[in-house]
Each structure stands twice: as C-alpha cells, then as structure tokens.
Amino acid sequence: MGAKLRDTRRRIRSIQSTMKITRAMELIATSRIVKAQQRVEQSRPYAERLTAAIADVASITNNLGNPLLEARPDPKFAAVFVVTSDRGLAGAYNSSILRRTEELLSLLRSEGKEVKLFVAGRKGISYFRFRGRPVEESWTGASETPSYEDAKEIADALIQRFNDHEVDEIHGVFTNFQSVVRQKAVARRFVPMAVETVDRPQEDQDRPLNQYIFEPEPEALLDALLPRYVETRVYNALLESAAAEHAARRRAMSAATDNAQDLIKVLTRVANQARQTEITTEIMEIVGGAEALRQASGE
Numbered sequence: 453m454g455a456k457l458r459d460t461r462r463r464i465r466s467i468q469s470t471m472k473i474t475r476a477m478e479l480i481a482t483s484r485i486v487k488a489q490q491r492v493e494q495s496r497p498y499a500e501r502l503t504a505a506i507a508d509v510a511s512i513t514n515n516l517g518n519p520l521l522e523a524r525p526d527p528k529f530a531a532v533f534v535v536t537s538d539r540g541l542a543g544a545y546n547s548s549i550l551r552r553t554e555e556l557l558s559l560l561r562s563e564g565k566e567v568k569l570f571v572a573g574r575k576g577i578s579y580f581r582f583r584g585r586p587v588e589e590s591w592t593g594a595s596e597t598p599s600y601e602d603a604k605e606i607a608d609a610l611i612q613r614f615n616d617h618e619v620d621e622i623h624g625v626f627t628n629f630q631s632v633v634r635q636k637a638v639a640r641r642f643v644p645m646a647v648e649t650v651d652r653p654q655e656d657q658d659r660p661l662n663q664y665i666f667e668p669e670p671e672a673l674l675d676a677l678l679p680r681y682v683e684t685r686v687y688n689a690l691l692e693s694a695a696a697e698h699a700a701r702r703r704a705m706s707a708a709t710d711n712a713q714d715l716i717k718v719l720t721r722v723a724n725q726a727r728q729t730e731i732t733t734e735i736m737e738i739v740g741g742a743e744a745l746r747q748a749s750g751e
Contacts, residue, residue: 457726464719471712474705477541481702484596485632488695492629495691499684506677509670519615520678523644527620530565531588531610532556533642535626535688535693536573537597542697543704544576545627545635553625553638554601560623568619570610572690588613598692603687611682614643622682626695628691633703635696642685645678 534553536546553576560567571577572591580587589609594602613619622643628636 453657454726454730457723457730460719460723460726464716464723467712467716467719471709471716474708474712476703478626478709479707481698483568485695485698485702488691488698489632489690492688492691492695494685495688499688502677502681502684506674506681509673509677512643520611520645520682521674524620527565529568529619530560530621530623531568531570531613531619532560532620533570533610533624533689534572534576535624535689536571536576536579536595537697538574538592540575540700541704543707545700546573546579548637549625549627550576550579552639556623556625556639565621568613570606572606594690595697596690598687598690598694600683600687603690604683606690607679607683607686611679611687612641624685624689626693629692629695629699635699640685640689642682645681664719 466565532553534549536549540546557567568588569580569585570589571587572581573595574592577587577592591606611620611623614622621641623639623641625637625639628638630636712729
C-alpha cells in the first residue's frame with residue numbers, strides 16, 4: 453500500500469473520530485437548549501410582576517430618593533458587567549459579545565467616563581487579561597447553568613460598588629436569546645434605572661387607576677424592591693446568555709459535523725484514486741513481467 457493511500461486513510465479515521473465527538477456535543481447542546489429556554493421563560497413572569505410593583509410604588513410619589521433611580525451629576529466611573537462563556541466551541545458567541553463590549557467601552561470613554569470591568573466567564577477574563585486590561589471582579593463556573601445565587605452574588609458586588617460611590621453607572625453586556633437560530637449581543641444600563649411604564653390592557657384603559665395604600669412607606673418599599681430588581685436583571689442576563697451559548701454551540705457543532713462529512717467524501721475520492729493508481733501500477737508490472745518471461749522463453 454502506498455504512502456499516500458495510508459496517509460489518506462489515516463486522515464479519514466481521524467476525522468471520523470472527531471465527527472463522533474462533534475455529533476455528541478451537538479446532541480448535548482440540543483438537549484440543554486430546551487431546559488435553558490424554559491428557565492428564561494419561567495423567569496419572565498417574576499420580572500414583569502416586580503417591574504409592575506416598582507412602577508406602582510413610584511407612580512404615587514414624585515420624590516424618588518433611592519440612589520438606584522437617581523442619575524448622578526457628572527458621572528466619572530462606569531461599571532461594565534460582561535457575560536461570556538466558560539468553554540469554547542460556540543462559534544461566534546464570545547466574539548460577538550466582546551465586540552459589543554468594545555463598542556460600549558468606546559462610547560463610555562468618549563463621554564469622559566472611566567470604565568471598570570466585571571466579567572463572568574473564562575473566555576472574557578482571558579480576553580481582557582491577555583490585552584492587559586484590569587478586571588475588578590470575575591466569576592466562573594456558571595455560564596451554562598446559572599443559579600439565582602450566582603446572580604445575587606454578582607448583583608450585590610455591583611450594587612456595593614455603586615453605593616460606595618466607586619462607580620456612578622452600571623451597564624450589562626450579554627446575549628439576548630431571541631430564538632434557537634437567532635441570538636443578539638446587547639448592552640443595557642442597569643443603574644441608574646428608569647422606571648418602566650407598564651402597559652395596561654385595552655379593556656382597562658378607560659378605567660381609573662387603582663389607588664393603593666402602602667405599608668410601609670413607598671420609599672421603604674423601593675429600598676427593598678430595587679436591589680431585587682437589579683438581581684433579576686443580572687439573573688435574566690445570565691439565563692439569556694446560557695440559552696444563547698447552548699444554541700450557538702449546537703449550531704457550531706452541527707456545522708463542524710457537516711464540514712467533516714464533506715471532507716470525508718473528498719478524502720474518500722482521493723483514497724479511491726490512489727488505490728486505483730496502485731492497482732493499475734500492479735497490473736502493468738504483472739503484464740510487463742509476463743511479457744518479459746514470454747520473451748525469455750521464446751529465446
């Protein structure tokens with residue numbers, strides 16, 4: 453067997469082994485997408501109810517003294533919380549997030565603000581450290597299956613920096629999971645936050661607004677609700693990013709499997725051609741040897 457044929461067959465076996473791994477990773481990512489998507493959908497009702505509660509409390513007072521709602525004059529420092537993955541093999545997932553982060557950093561610097569980085573995920577940590585950019589705090593190990601405890605730890609660290617006046621704004625950069633085939637890197641400002649307007653149902657728009665009696669006072673309620681709101685925003689960012697990561701990995705592994713199959717077809721044709729060349733050469737050698745023996749016998 454010729455060296456070219458042996459080398460081609462060895463490459464085919466190697467690609468087949470790799471294809472088994474990519475196919476298995478694709479199936480695993482596919483199974484995890486469903487669970488991650490369910491967690492995203494299950495978290496939304498809580499976030500909506502919490503937003504509605506804050507809007508109700510804020511609507512009855514014009515003096516919102518909570519620092520999480522007040523924009524500070526002449527802000528100098530901005531915290532940017534970036535959500536990346538702990539593992540690779542997810543296509544353009546991390547590069548999209550980091551590109552969107554660089555755009556936000558450029559915008560904040562153009563506004564005269566100094567940026568402090570807070571990063572979740574080993575890929576983001578490696579990216580900034582390789583470029584010599586300091587990371588204030590980092591978190592790893594929860595990019596694929598984040599828990600509310602993880603979100604609370606991150607939110608507490610961010611809020612503490614804000615309350616201590618180490619930062620004047622808190623921004624988040626994460627991947628918005630829109631569907632299995634569509635994810636988008638987005639940047640959102642978490643703090644100071646704008647109280648969102650809650651849309652009322654069409655049949656209730658002509659009715660008078662409900663009047664509430666709050667106990668304790670509205671300011672005390674905001675003090676309790678707003679930190680939970682920030683935790684919810686961070687948790688939602690982690691859940692959305694986890695679902696997007698699984699979707700991106702499934703798509704990347706599917707493309708890798710398809711490319712491996714195409715490459716195996718090409719290499720199989722190369723191997724067949726090499727084998728055919730060897731067979732033709734052997735036949736020619738046999739024919740040539742037989743002809744030489746015939747001529748020698750005739751002499």
